[in-house]
Amino acid sequence: MRQSHQLPLVGLLLYSLIPSQLCKICEVHKENYSCLNPLISTMINSKHTRGIQDANVLLSFRLVGIQKQDVEQQLIQHIKDKVARKGSDLTSGQLALIILALGECQNPDKKFIDDYHLVSQLEKKFQEEIENMGAHNGNPLTNYYQLSLDVLALCLFNGSYSIPKVAELFDPENKNYYFGGQFSVDTGAMAVLALTCLEKNVTNGQIKIDSKDLECIDNHIKSLVKKILSEKKENGLIGNIFSTGEAMQALFVSSNYYNESEWDCQQTLDTVLKEISHGTFSIPTAAAQIFPALIGKTYLDVNKDSPCSNNFNISTCESVTPTDSPSNISVHYSVKINETYSTNVTVLNGSFFLDVMTEAQKINETIFSFTMVETSWGPYITSVQGLSANSSKRTYWQLLSEGKPLSQGAGSYLVHDGENLEVRWSKY
Ligand code: B12
Ligand SMILES: *[C@@H]1O[C@H](CO)[C@@H](O)[C@H](O)[C@H]1NC(C)=O
Ligand SMILES: *[C@@H]1O[C@H](CO)[C@@H](O)[C@H](O)[C@H]1NC(C)=O
Ligand SMILES: *[C@@H]1O[C@H](CO)[C@@H](O)[C@H](O)[C@H]1NC(C)=O
Ligand SMILES: *[C@@H]1O[C@H](CO)[C@@H](O)[C@H](O)[C@H]1NC(C)=O
Ligand SMILES: *[C@@H]1O[C@H](CO)[C@@H](O)[C@H](O)[C@H]1NC(C)=O
Ligand SMILES: *[C@@H]1O[C@H](CO)[C@@H](O)[C@H](O)[C@H]1NC(C)=O
Ligand SMILES: *[C@@H]1O[C@H](CO)[C@@H](O)[C@H](O)[C@H]1NC(C)=O
Ligand SMILES: *[C@@H]1O[C@H](CO)[C@@H](O)[C@H](O)[C@H]1NC(C)=O
Ligand SMILES: *[C@@H]1O[C@H](CO)[C@@H](O)[C@H](O)[C@H]1NC(C)=O
Ligand SMILES: *[C@@H]1O[C@H](CO)[C@@H](O)[C@H](O)[C@H]1NC(C)=O
Ligand SMILES: *[C@@H]1O[C@H](CO)[C@@H](O)[C@H](O)[C@H]1NC(C)=O
Numbered sequence: 001m002r003q004s005h006q007l008p009l010v011g012l013l014l015y016s017l018i019p020s021q022l023c024k025i026c027e028v029h030k031e032n033y034s035c036l037n038p039l040i041s042t043m044i045n046s047k048h049t050r051g052i053q054d055a056n057v058l059l060s061f062r063l064v065g066i067q068k069q070d071v072e073q074q075l076i077q078h079i080k081d082k083v084a085r086k087g088s089d090l091t092s093g094q095l096a097l098i099i100l101a102l103g104e105c106q107n108p109d110k111k112f113i114d115d116y117h118l119v120s121q122l123e124k125k126f127q128e129e130i131e132n133m134g135a136h137n138g139n140p141l142t143n144y145y146q147l148s149l150d151v152l153a154l155c156l157f158n159g160s161y162s163i164p165k166v167a168e169l170f171d172p173e174n175k176n177y178y179f180g181g182q183f184s185v186d187t188g189a190m191a192v193l194a195l196t197c198l199e200k201n202v203t204n205g206q207i208k209i210d211s212k213d214l215e216c217i218d219n220h221i222k223s224l225v226k227k228i229l230s231e232k233k234e235n236g237l238i239g240n241i242f243s244t245g246e247a248m249q250a251l252f253v254s255s256n257y258y259n260e261s262e263w264d265c266q267q268t269l270d271t272v273l274k275e276i277s278h279g280t281f282s283i284p285t286a287a288a289q290i291f292p293a294l295i296g297k298t299y300l301d302v303n304k305d306s307p308c309s310n311n312f313n314i315s316t317c318e319s320v321t322p323t324d325s326p327s328n329i330s331v332h333y334s335v336k337i338n339e340t341y342s343t344n345v346t347v348l349n350g351s352f353f354l355d356v357m358t359e360a361q362k363i364n365e366t367i368f369s370f371t372m373v374e375t376s377w378g379p380y381i382t383s384v385q386g387l388s389a390n391s392s393k394r395t396y397w398q399l400l401s402e403g404k405p406l407s408q409g410a411g412s413y414l415v416h417d418g419e420n421l422e423v424r425w426s427k428y
Contacts, residue, residue, distance in 0.1 A: 025252050026265035027296035033312065035273050036294060039287040040314060044071050046284035052094045053285050053376040054078045059101035060288035063297050065309035076109055083116055092125035093146025096153035100299065103157055105308035119159045126150040126161060136392040143391065144176040148190035155197040156302055163198065163209050167216040170195060172223045179428040185231050185239025188224045189250035193299050195221050196253045225257045236267035240407050241275050244268060245290035249298040283412060285376040329417035333360050335384055336424040341367045347415065353399060354379060354410040356421055378411035384423055398426040
């Protein structure tokens with residue numbers, strides 16, 4: 001009789017001490033690992049020219065246990081070069097990703113983190129984000145996705161930061177979780193990972209914090225998880241296909257905040273596998289962001305002291321390039337600021353949005369001029385007609401087709417004959 005009283009108590013204790021062991025995680029079964037080959041090929045064939053893509057890929061390689069010496073060495077060299085060359089130009093989230101990637105599992109590159117004082121550099125950059133919020137109407141230098149990466153890396157790598165400030169900033173009602181009124185699942189998911197890292201350190205007794213802050217953080221996680229789940233679609237995707245991997249990670253580490261009936265993990269997994277076979281994750285960063293969740297890993301598993309694992313035998317796959325006989329297509333292209341400027345553009349079938357913009361620029365250099373920067377997702381449009389996006393003002397150039405925002409960028413969205421394309425000056 002007494003035992004039946006004590007069991008739940010013991011259970012509760014275990015529950016709070018080792019929450020990670022009770023996570024329900026659905027994952028791709030080992031016998032089906034070949035379904036993941038397209039992701040591996042995409043990451044291996046990455047061209048190492050795009051912003052912070054290398055850190056995304058390296059982090060994924062190490063976290064899921066893909067050992068491919070030559071590729072890994074190349075990634076590491078690029079990352080180190082980038083830090084040495086433009087360390088202070090890196091954004092806070094870029095630096096955080098680099099720390100996570102270089103610091104994951106026992107490897108000789110960890111020394112680099114100390115040699116270049118990357119953690120204290122990150123502390124400084126995180127502080128600058130907060131200062132920008134103070135000076136510019138609550139807008140960080142970058143965004144909350146990156147602030148979450150910052151907190152996560154500082155938490156995992158013993159950086160210092162103000163916990164009450166984090167508790168205050170990451171309030172789920174903060175506008176920075178939203179773009180154009182829409183909850184950003186990627187952002188919310190990254191915040192859940194960061195806040196859960198904090199909470200775990202408290203439960204493990206590694207750090208002590210005010211119980212008011214702990215309760216606050218706990219409530220934030222609870223309500224963010226609710227918002228993430230409310231973005232679940234009928235086919236199981238959460239947000240869109242590109243946010244689903246990070247949403248899965250967030251749900252893995254927060255399973256005591258929702259009921260089993262609220263999320264069919266297997267359904268989500270099946271839909272993602274279908275999308276992999278359709279070639280949806282053709283960008284290395286997209287492949288890198290979805291991969292960990294598919295084998296039950298999360299960014300909270302980044303551990304500087306665990307041995308590096310090897311779970312995959314790489315069979316080198318060749319990418320097939322479709323060779324269609326070239327034909328021309330015609331699309332309608334508009335730039336919308338207050339006025340709308342339009343033109344018809346002819347491009348080869350199989351062209352991307354960016355090709356249309358380039359052709360339009362040839363037609364009229366004044367009204368269709370634009371600039372872009374390479375990022376981990378490909379070219380990001382920074383200005384059109386000389387008008388520049390600015391995070392401190394929450395302005396950007398939105399890409400649309402038939403009046404609907406695209407879920408891909410200018411460098412990867414394939415245009416169709418007769419399509420109406422638009423770049424629109426917008427606030428988020
Ligand atoms: C914040 C954010 C934005 C902000 C960026 C400005 C800011 N304040 O930082 C805003 C709201 C303006 C934005 C715009 C867009 N975004 Co966005 N964005 C993100 C988010 C949440 C975080 C990016 C980040 O900071 N990464 C971390 C840092 C360390 O990496 P980084 O490479 O240095 O980050 C820069 C780039 O990612 C760039 N960026 C942001 N979005 C996009 C999208 C594309 C296609 C490109 C090339 C670059 C880019 O801005 C970051 C800061 O400078 C990601 C989510 C994710 N999972 O990555 C989505 C995400 C990257 N965005 C996405 C999309 C589709 C867009 C838009 C194309 C939407 C549209 N229809 O207009 C536009 C970009 C149009 C353009 N001008 O080229 C998709 C990309 C999917 C894909 N397969 O390409 C993502 C994955 C969201 C999603 N789940 O759909 N975005
Ligand atoms: C492997 O995938 C197939 C089809 O995609 C599925 O029917 C099967 O159940 C999977 N195996 C396991 C062990 O999950
Ligand atoms: C991180 O901090 C904890 C507690 O302060 C300490 O025990 C641990 O040794 C530190 N780890 C590293 C790698 O500095
Ligand atoms: C917090 O936890 C992480 C992972 O469990 C650990 O690496 C880190 O050192 C901890 N931080 C502190 C300050 O103890
Ligand atoms: C789970 O469901 C039960 C009853 O169905 C409810 O009482 C409880 O609050 C739910 N828990 C969460 C975390 O939503
Ligand atoms: C990789 O291949 C070797 C030899 O074929 C095999 O012994 C090993 O089990 C494989 N490892 C994995 C993770 O599949
Ligand atoms: C496509 O159009 C361009 C000029 O608009 C022309 O030079 C080219 O021959 C056309 N190509 C095809 C395959 O029709
Ligand atoms: C658009 O029009 C509004 C109202 O006339 C004006 O305040 C704003 O500056 C214009 N925006 C641009 C980018 O020209
Ligand atoms: C573009 O083509 C469509 C028909 O294909 C035509 O109605 C429209 O007037 C053209 N627009 C411009 C700006 O030339
Ligand atoms: C463009 O190419 C796709 C497949 O590559 C084909 O289905 C489509 O009919 C082509 N369109 C035109 C107008 O040639
Ligand atoms: C470009 O467009 C502007 C505004 O419509 C016009 O004044 C200018 O003459 C055009 N330039 C060319 C080269 O067509
Ligand atoms: C962005 O806007 C802020 C606030 O108006 C301004 O201080 C800053 O210089 C602008 N940044 C760029 C790159 O134009």
